[in-house]
Amino acid sequence: xxxxxxxxxxxxxxxxxxxxxxxxxxxxxxxxxxxxxxxxxxxxxxxxxxxxxxxxxxxxxxxxxxxxxxxxxxxxxxxxxxxxxxxxxxxxxxxxxxxxxxxxxxxxxxxxxxxxxxxxxxxxxxxxxxxxxxxxxxxxxxxxxxxxxxxxxxxxxxxxxxxxxxxxxxxxxxxxxxxxxxxxxxxxxxxxxxxxxxxxxxxxxxxxxxxxxxxxxxxxxxxxxxxxxxxxxxxxxxxxxxxxxxxxxxxxxxxxxxxxxxxxxxxxxxxxxxxxxxxxxxxxx
Amino acid sequence: xxxxxxxxxxxxxxxxxxxxxxxxxxxxxxxxxxxxxxxxxxxxxxxxxxxxxxxxxxxxxxxxxxxxxxxxxxxxxxxxxxxxxxxxxxxxxxxxxxxxxxxxxxxxxxxxxxxxxxxxxxxxxxxxxxxxxxxxxxxxxxxxxxxxxxxxxxxxxxxxxxxxxxxxxxxxxxxxxxxxxxxxxxxxxxxxxxxxxxxxxxxxxxxxxxxxxxxxxxxxxxxxxxxxxxxxxxxxxxxxxxxxxxxxxxxxxxxxxxxxxxxxxxxxxxxxxxxxxxxxxxxxx
Numbered sequence: 288x289x290x291x292x293x294x295x296x297x298x299x300x301x302x303x304x305x306x307x308x309x310x311x312x313x314x315x316x317x318x319x320x321x322x323x324x325x326x327x328x329x330x331x332x333x334x335x336x337x338x339x340x341x342x343x344x345x346x347x348x349x350x351x352x353x354x355x356x357x358x359x360x361x362x363x364x365x366x367x368x369x370x371x372x373x374x375x376x377x378x379x380x381x382x383x384x385x386x387x388x389x390x391x392x393x394x395x396x397x398x399x400x401x402x403x404x405x406x407x408x409x410x411x412x413x414x415x416x417x418x419x420x421x422x423x424x425x426x427x428x429x430x431x432x433x434x435x436x437x438x439x440x441x442x443x444x445x446x447x448x449x450x451x452x453x454x455x456x457x458x459x460x461x462x463x464x465x466x467x468x469x470x471x472x473x474x475x476x477x478x479x480x481x482x483x484x485x486x487x488x489x490x491x492x493x494x495x496x497x498x499x500x501x502x503x504x505x506x507x508x509x510x511x512x513x514x515x516x517x518x519x520x521x522x523x524x525x526x527x528x529x530x531x532x533x534x535x536x537x538x539x540x541x542x543x544x545x546x547x548x549x550x551x552x553x554x555x556x557x558x559x560x561x562x563x564x565x566x567x568x569x570x571x572x
Numbered sequence: 573x574x575x576x577x578x579x580x581x582x583x584x585x586x587x588x589x590x591x592x593x594x595x596x597x598x599x600x601x602x603x604x605x606x607x608x609x610x611x612x613x614x615x616x617x618x619x620x621x622x623x624x625x626x627x628x629x630x631x632x633x634x635x636x637x638x639x640x641x642x643x644x645x646x647x648x649x650x651x652x653x654x655x656x657x658x659x660x661x662x663x664x665x666x667x668x669x670x671x672x673x674x675x676x677x678x679x680x681x682x683x684x685x686x687x688x689x690x691x692x693x694x695x696x697x698x699x700x701x702x703x704x705x706x707x708x709x710x711x712x713x714x715x716x717x718x719x720x721x722x723x724x725x726x727x728x729x730x731x732x733x734x735x736x737x738x739x740x741x742x743x744x745x746x747x748x749x750x751x752x753x754x755x756x757x758x759x760x761x762x763x764x765x766x767x768x769x770x771x772x773x774x775x776x777x778x779x780x781x782x783x784x785x786x787x788x789x790x791x792x793x794x795x796x797x798x799x800x801x802x803x804x805x806x807x808x809x810x811x812x813x814x815x816x817x818x819x820x821x822x823x824x825x826x827x828x829x830x831x832x833x834x835x836x837x838x839x840x841x842x843x844x845x846x847x848x849x850x851x852x853x854x855x856x857x
Binding site: 328385390399403405406409437438440441442447448450451454474475476477478500502503504506508519521524 | 598684689690691694718720721723725726727732733736740759760761762763785786788790791793803804806809
């Protein structure tokens with residue numbers, strides 16, 4: 288019987304409409320060893336119950352999605368507090384996960400607020416990360432800056448490349464700041480090889496995520512992700528780079544796709560790890 | 573009476589459904605001094621007639637759109653021949669334009685063909701540019717490599733950043749290879765300031781184009797461009813960079829937008845140069 292690759296992790300958003308309990312149950316049932324969680328379903332279950340569900344499951348915890356949204360001057364203090372709560376939750380869940388869990392909080396930058404330039408929004412992001420980094424470090428949590436595809440640069444994430452994330456990490460200068468290598472977001476970058484190597488050399492790859500890019504884009508470009516192998520991304524080349532960089536952690540599949548969300552959760556999960564095995568797992572060292 | 577900025581150039585695609593004669597006539601009527609043309613309407617009018625229309629108008633010619641599409645191994649020889657014809661047409665039109673015309677052929681790379689990786693497609697682009705560069709140089713034409721926004725990386729242009737365009741130009745090593753700085757395509761790039769400076773220092777800015785970015789994106793992302801001021805791009809900052817780089821040529825507005833295309837051509841042209849004056853022209857040195 289084929290099993291999920293040992294380093295495969297289900298990002299919960301891939302079966303978005305399942306509850307935390309359902310998602311964890313399905314992973315256990317199908318032999319998936321790791322899960323990445325989102326704050327909303329964790330809040331719905333309650334943090335205490337989420338911690339117990341995770342501990343009892345024996346699953347590893349691979350990341351918490353998400354912190355960030357640090358670009359708006361109006362909401363600054365509230366955004367920082369929200370990130371502090373996310374850091375605490377990440378630490379609690381990572382401690383509850385099986386050995387090999389990662390206390391990684393994925394950080395989505397936030398977009399350009401009304402009346403700001405992109406440069407101003409980027410500066411605010413960096414200030415926020417610098418303010419949170421010591422607290423994350425004290426909690427043993429890595430703030431994993433996630434560059435998003437440049438098509439989201441205006442309304443979701445002014446952090447657009449891995450190089451930019453690493454520049455921020457270097458300037459902030461904290462070991463608690465890392466970066467996410469999400470294939471969907473970075474595959475097009477002519478500089479991706481150099482930047483994955485740089486991230487590896489600096490010990491800053493906090494997460495590797497795999498989902499595929501295909502055109503035409505759907506009307507809602509947030510839902511334009513596909514399972515590995517469903518698009519044009521060269522997972523052999525990108526995964527080889529990530530191997531070379533020394534990253535040995537779990538690899539999440541995080542797909543936002545209306546058709547996948549409409550499938551029964553168990554089927555969607557099975558298809559997710561099967562395509563992962565075939566297109567990414569085979570290349571993992 | 574307000575006139576169009578002296579360096580404003582109408583890219584013909586902004587009033588796509590006008591014939592070449594209509595577009596030229598409207599520019600003359602409204603005091604626009606320069607025009608960028610597309611191959612299809614030029615072919616429709618015939619090259620000889622296009623040359624005469626342009627010469628008689630007294631307009632400058634700012635660029636020809638477009639060559640390129642060099643990534644598919646199947647169509648390689650046909651694509652090179654098509655580019656050779658485009659080089660000839662560009663030279664003929666630039667010679668017919670008023671003093672200050674630019675013999676610039678805008679090059680759109682082409683996407684990832686079925687069965688290729690992005691790396692293979694990029695290598696083919698570079699080979700094609702290297703093959704065409706001596707012919708362009710002999711004809712006095714600049715091949716202006718146009719990085720397109722990374723959301724087009726799979727299906728239209730594997731050339732995604734200004735840095736990548738300049739890397740190709742340097743490796744090819746011909747003075748006939750330049751780059752387009754199109755605000756819509758490069759505004760998000762965290763490295764854009766450094767790369768515009770690099771392009772300026774190398775004398776490789778062949779064209780500066782201004783149109784704006786706004787979300788949500790329309791269903792057809794090819795039509796997601798807006799007139800200057802209609803979106804989030806910081807034209808003050810980008811134009812200051814282009815000034816600093818030493819570029820003194822015409823500045824085109826090239827907007828693909830279904831609503832603009834539906835307007836009477838004269839109104840659309842007037843709105844185009846008025847928004848250009850207000851949001852770009854004021855920053856030009």
